[in-house]
Amino acid sequence: xxxxxxxxxxxxxxxxxxxxxxxxxxxxxxxxxxxxxxxxxxxxxxxxxxxxxxxxxxxxxxxxxxxxxxxxxxxxxxxxxx
Numbered sequence: 001x002x003x004x005x006x007x008x009x010x011x012x013x014x015x016x017x018x019x020x021x022x023x024x025x026x027x028x029x030x031x032x033x034x035x036x037x038x039x040x041x042x043x044x045x046x047x048x049x050x051x052x053x054x055x056x057x058x059x060x061x062x063x064x065x066x067x068x069x070x071x072x073x074x075x076x077x078x079x080x081x082x
Contacts, residue, residue: 004047008061011040012068023076041065 014037016022017029041061048057 001048001051004044004051004057004060005064007040007044007047008064009068011037011044012065012072013037014040016069016072023073024079 014029014033017025018031018033018037020028022028045057045061048061051057052060
């Protein structure tokens, strides 16, 4: 279950960091970040299917991903002004 959460949050972070409007880095990470983020999200779904029933795994995967994608833009506010 911990592996599922870590992979899901890492995948969401990588996909967020590859977007041009992200607020964490000076430059987006590029297409390699998109591929790594998508792979991490697929591995997170596989790990969730192993730990939970398939229906619960898909539901948890969607909910955790929505939460991460909703909160990631606001995490750059914690960084403060340069």
